[in-house]
Amino acid sequence: MSQNTLAPAAQRRRERRFGLFSLLVLAVMLGVFASSTRGAQATFILNDARGQLFELPDLILPVVPTVIVLSALVAGIAARQFTRGFGSRAVVIVGVVALLFVIAFLTWAAAGGQLSVVGLLRGSLARATPIAFGAMAGVLCERAGVINIAIEGQFLAGAFTAAVVSSIAGNPWVGLFGGISAGVLVAFMLAGLSIKFQADQIVVGVVLIVFATGVTSFLNTQVLSGNPQLNSPTRFASIAVPVLSEIPLIGPVLFRQSLLVFGMIAAVIVLQYGLFQTRWGLRLRSVGEPPKAADTVGIHVLATRYKAVLLGGVLAGIGGSWWTLDAVGQFSREMTGGRGFIALAAMLVGRYSPVGAFGAALIFGFSDQLATSLQLLRVPVPSDLLLTAPYLVTIVVVAGLIGRLRVPAADGKPYVKQ
Amino acid sequence: MSQAGSTEPAGRQEGRVELELRGITKRFPGVIANEAVDLVVTSGEVHGLLGENGAGKSTLMNVLYGLYRADEGEIIVDGTPLQLDDPGDAIDAGIGMVHQHFMLVPVFTVAENIVLGVEHTRGLGRLDRARASKEVAELAERSGLPVDPDALVEDLPVGIQQRVEILKALYRDARLLILDEPTAVLTPQEADDLFDAIRAFTAEGRSVVFISHKLREHRVIADRISVLRRGRIVGTADPREASEQDLANLMVGRPVELTVSKTPAQPTDSVLQVQGLRVDDAVGSPVVQDVDLEIRRGEIVAVAGVEGNGQTPLVAALTGLREIADGTVTVAGREVMGATRKQILREGTGHVPEDRSKDGLVADFSVAENLILNLWDAEPYARRGTLQFAAINEHARELVGAYDIRTPSVSTPAGSLSGGNQQKLVVAREFDRPIDLLVASQPTRGVDVGSIEYIHSQLVAKRDAGTAVLLVSSELDEVLALADRVAVMYHGRLVGPFDMPISKEAVGRMMAGADPADVLGSPTATPASTDDPATTNGSSPGAPA
Ligand SMILES: Nc1ncnc2c1ncn2[C@@H]1O[C@H](COP(=O)(O)OP(=O)(O)OP(=O)(O)O)[C@@H](O)[C@H]1O
Numbered sequence: 002m003s004q005n006t007l008a009p010a011a012q013r014r015r016e017r018r019f020g021l022f023s024l025l026v027l028a029v030m031l032g033v034f035a036s037s038t039r040g041a042q043a044t045f046i047l048n049d050a051r052g053q054l055f056e057l058p059d060l061i062l063p064v065v066p067t068v069i070v071l072s073a074l075v076a077g078i079a080a081r082q083f084t085r086g087f088g089s090r091a092v093v094i095v096g097v098v099a100l101l102f103v104i105a106f107l108t109w110a111a112a113g114g115q116l117s118v119v120g121l122l123r124g125s126l127a128r129a130t131p132i133a134f135g136a137m138a139g140v141l142c143e144r145a146g147v148i149n150i151a152i153e154g155q156f157l158a159g160a161f162t163a164a165v166v167s168s169i170a171g172n173p174w175v176g177l178f179g180g181i182s183a184g185v186l187v188a189f190m191l192a193g194l195s196i197k198f199q200a201d202q203i204v205v206g207v208v209l210i211v212f213a214t215g216v217t218s219f220l221n222t223q224v225l226s227g228n229p230q231l232n233s234p235t236r237f238a239s240i241a242v243p244v245l246s247e248i249p250l251i252g253p254v255l256f257r258q259s260l261l262v263f264g265m266i267a268a269v270i271v272l273q274y275g276l277f278q279t280r281w282g283l284r285l286r287s288v289g290e291p292p293k294a295a296d297t298v299g300i301h302v303l304a305t306r307y308k309a310v311l312l313g314g315v316l317a318g319i320g321g322s323w324w325t326l327d328a329v330g331q332f333s334r335e336m337t338g339g340r341g342f343i344a345l346a347a348m349l350v351g352r353y354s355p356v357g358a359f360g361a362a363l364i365f366g367f368s369d370q371l372a373t374s375l376q377l378l379r380v381p382v383p384s385d386l387l388l389t390a391p392y393l394v395t396i397v398v399v400a401g402l403i404g405r406l407r408v409p410a411a412d413g414k415p416y417v418k419q
Numbered sequence: 420m421s422q423a424g425s426t427e428p429a430g431r432q433e434g435r436v437e438l439e440l441r442g443i444t445k446r447f448p449g450v451i452a453n454e455a456v457d458l459v460v461t462s463g464e465v466h467g468l469l470g471e472n473g474a475g476k477s478t479l480m481n482v483l484y485g486l487y488r489a490d491e492g493e494i495i496v497d498g499t500p501l502q503l504d505d506p507g508d509a510i511d512a513g514i515g516m517v518h519q520h521f522m523l524v525p526v527f528t529v530a531e532n533i534v535l536g537v538e539h540t541r542g543l544g545r546l547d548r549a550r551a552s553k554e555v556a557e558l559a560e561r562s563g564l565p566v567d568p569d570a571l572v573e574d575l576p577v578g579i580q581q582r583v584e585i586l587k588a589l590y591r592d593a594r595l596l597i598l599d600e601p602t603a604v605l606t607p608q609e610a611d612d613l614f615d616a617i618r619a620f621t622a623e624g625r626s627v628v629f630i631s632h633k634l635r636e637h638r639v640i641a642d643r644i645s646v647l648r649r650g651r652i653v654g655t656a657d658p659r660e661a662s663e664q665d666l667a668n669l670m671v672g673r674p675v676e677l678t679v680s681k682t683p684a685q686p687t688d689s690v691l692q693v694q695g696l697r698v699d700d701a702v703g704s705p706v707v708q709d710v711d712l713e714i715r716r717g718e719i720v721a722v723a724g725v726e727g728n729g730q731t732p733l734v735a736a737l738t739g740l741r742e743i744a745d746g747t748v749t750v751a752g753r754e755v756m757g758a759t760r761k762q763i764l765r766e767g768t769g770h771v772p773e774d775r776s777k778d779g780l781v782a783d784f785s786v787a788e789n790l791i792l793n794l795w796d797a798e799p800y801a802r803r804g805t806l807q808f809a810a811i812n813e814h815a816r817e818l819v820g821a822y823d824i825r826t827p828s829v830s831t832p833a834g835s836l837s838g839g840n841q842q843k844l845v846v847a848r849e850f851d852r853p854i855d856l857l858v859a860s861q862p863t864r865g866v867d868v869g870s871i872e873y874i875h876s877q878l879v880a881k882r883d884a885g886t887a888v889l890l891v892s893s894e895l896d897e898v899l900a901l902a903d904r905v906a907v908m909y910h911g912r913l914v915g916p917f918d919m920p921i922s923k924e925a926v927g928r929m930m931a932g933a934d935p936a937d938v939l940g941s942p943t944a945t946p947a948s949t950d951d952p953a954t955t956n957g958s959s960p961g962a963p964a
């Protein structure tokens with residue numbers, strides 16, 4: 002509590018900054034969305050094509066009135082931000098403004114057409130999966146004091162290996178094991194170079210990314226393109242939880258997903274518990290703060306760091322496998338498209354906690370999926386530009402929300418014993 | 420002694436411990452920190468360890484605690500040689516250590532810090548936090564070191580953090596407790612509490628190695644004193660027989676002047692002028708208020724006070740490090756507010772910060788680089804944007820000699836110097852240039868008597884050269900020895916300054932919040948005798964009974 006309260010002057014400055022943000026949102030809503038001529042109505046489909054307990058009606062919204070009502074809400078919030086302010090709830094209110102904006106945007110985008118809400122949300126969760134795995138890998142490493150920017154490299158190595166192994170074995174589980182091994186191998190190089198040889202961790206990370214990209218691209222053109230049987234992995238089937246998956250709207254979003262999605266959610270819960278409630282977590286976090294404290298009570302700093310980085314490699318390897326064992330079913334060069342960096346952003350936005358990272362991953366997954374959905378709606382925005390949405394969101398979120406972030410104090414600092 | 424086959428380490432007896440170090444040698448690149456050191460600590464003893472900065476005290480203790488590995492020698496506990504590969508082994512042997520620089524995880528709670536490494540768990544590896552809190556609270560109660568187990572360590576004042584460190588060792592059932600300069604950051608009251616806890620500890624047959632630069636404390640608490648000089652044991656002393664002067668001479672190897680010799684001040688024109696100064700904390704409540712102060716060339720004004728009464732923000736405001744909420748500060752006629760840090764330094768303010776490792780130096784930079792941190796772009800150390808290392812090193816060698824900074828070379832990273840030598844480095848840099856105002860915060864914290872003598876004489880020399888000196892210190896003796904005028908800081912307000920001489924007792928009572936009118940009475944000599952509380956109508960909270 003006491004750390005979160007700001008000085009009155011700083012508080013006022015912050016409210017005013019938030020107010021400007023709301024005004025900007027308002028301007029876009031009124032200037033672009035409300036003056037749209039794309040169609041009078043927006044149709045949101047809430048049903049899934051597969052079996053459901055009962056059908057929901059489609060949600061049909063009149064575009065201009067909806068946007069105007071939403072704008073009025075934003076205007077009201079902005080007015081209060083400039084006058085009385087929202088005090089300790091200020092940050093939550095910014096989230097509300099962002100949400101109103103997203104709804105207005107969707108209404109505008111779906112004007113004259115149809116948008117499947119189930120597809121959007123289901124896709125968001127699926128796309129959040131590798132990001133969340135990667136972010137958790139980052140959380141583990143950095144909480145233990147090792148900067149891991151090589152998540153992108155771990156993704157690529159994992160995706161590639163999982164594809165090949167699953168193709169050969171004809172079994173996604175074996176493929177997953179292959180993906181994990183690749184993630185751990187990259188993690189092992191990171192750990193060895195940065196913990197044992199105390200190399201600069203950023204440099205090591207960059208090198209590993211370049212290395213993984215180069216090797217997978219090379220093998221892809223040299224080996225896979227000539228041998229398509231090596232690049233046709235057996236994928237994980239989607240699992241439908243009985244009954245629950247037939248609940249309209251939430252059923253298909255939450256309970257009809259691939260195994261990796263469920264695995265990710267389980268990992269978030271286990272890791273959150275493990276890091277903050279167990280002896281293992283306490284010790285892991287203690288070596289990420291100035292580790293002499295841990296050393297002086299007999300905790301083996303280097304071994305603890307090694308284990309954390311390798312376990313991170315397991316998670317990042319699973320995240321990479323998502324591409325070839327779940328989403329796409331084929332490896333192609335640089336197919337992870339920078340999601341490893343987005344995972345880093347999710348780790349930061351989530352303030353180094355698994356649950357927070359998961360929440361941030363959802364935001365990024367949503368913007369990722371949205372870019373795809375919008376292409377189908379023929380929104381008058383160039384598709385290349387649309388595909389940059391996740392990165393734009395990353396920049397806005399990282400710059401705007403991280404603010405005062407508490408980084409593990411020994412993050413990136415090698416530990417040297419006398 | 421007898422090595423009867425038991426599961427316990429041979430000869431381990433409940434509570435008692437005999438420790439012997441034989442021929443310990445520890446070398447660092449370019450230095451021999453310990454050379455063939457022999458030391459015996461017997462059961463129930465408080466063994467004082469005394470020595471100059473860099474003499475090797477912390478190194479020796481780190482060897483004993485398994486943090487450093489000795490190059491030669493053995494450690495024998497209860498007749499059994501110990502193989503110490505890491506601190507875990509030392510802990511198992513019943514050795515606990517409170518380090519000179521705290522070893523706590525700031526973002527953990529007190530209980531988490533104390534149980535770290537020996538946690539109790541329930542199913543699924545779940546930490547038993549309730550049990551940890553309860554055990555810590557009980558232990559704290561029993562050992563007379565009260566502390567809230569659920570507080571975050573970073574929110575605690577250093578005095579309490581110190582307790583946490585000690586409790587950490589006690590929780591592991593230490594039979595031998597090493598205290599490396601535990602009192603450097605304590606108020607006198609806190610130090611007394613610590614001594615009570617030490618006595619209770621040794622009454623059970625357990626032992627303490629006590630390191631401090633304060634000779635008085637050795638005479639109060641130690642049963643025997645060993646003196647280290649340049650890595651070797653040069654003698655032992657009995658604190659009941661040896662005077663402080665004897666100890667100082669033995670330690671430094673030459674007669675040391677324990678009192679400051681200075682002539683009466685000859686103040687001239689005014690340099691520092693502070694009017695109605697207010698400084699706020701992060702939430703906007705004042706931590707310094709209504710401060711008026713003037714310091715003239717050629718005088719030392721000392722600010723006494725228990726730490727945490729606003730001295731830190733006051734100094735930060737005077738040196739431009741912190742925003743001034745209200746009032747004005749001028750140095751030699753120039754406003755501090757609105758000036759950049761560099762302008763303030765270049766135009767004639769020198770600053771010895773209280774936290775040397777945080778604000779005083781860059782640990783990874785060499786000694787030579789640290790010595791020009793405030794002149795990094797000035798001739799002759801920089802020419803046309805290029806550092807002139809010949810000049811920089813030459814300058815460093817001069818200062819290292821003049822201030823007796825013990826370092827293997829001027830290119831050694833400052834962070835690897837002993838604590839006291841880091842302090843001397845900062846002092847050397849700030850003293851060695853012409854300035855109008857010198858602000859020195861706790862300039863002799865953690866510094867040995869020989870160096871204190873030197874720093875004090877330099878402070879007086881600075882004064883005599885026409886500098887206005889503001890000395891902020893929680894060491895009452897230092898304040899009284901150096902000051903020409905004394906002010907007392909209490910709850911963010913400044914009382915005084917009063918002309919010297921003024922009695923130690925009077926300053927002490929003002930530090931506890933007594934009204935100066937009551938303490939000083941009439942302007943002439945005060946009859947306030949011995950320990951009678953004089954006036955009862957005054958408001959002196961928490962004054963010791
Ligand atoms: N980690 C290190 N690397 C290199 N040299 C070191 C290291 N630690 C200590 N030294 C050197 O060893 C010598 C002894 O240092 P030590 O810290 O033991 O002194 P000390 O007696 O504790 O001094 P102080 O009273 O100032 O704390 C010093 O010359 C110091 O520069």
Ligand SMILES: [Mg+2]
Nearest residue numbers: 476477519838
């Ligand atoms: Mg020391």
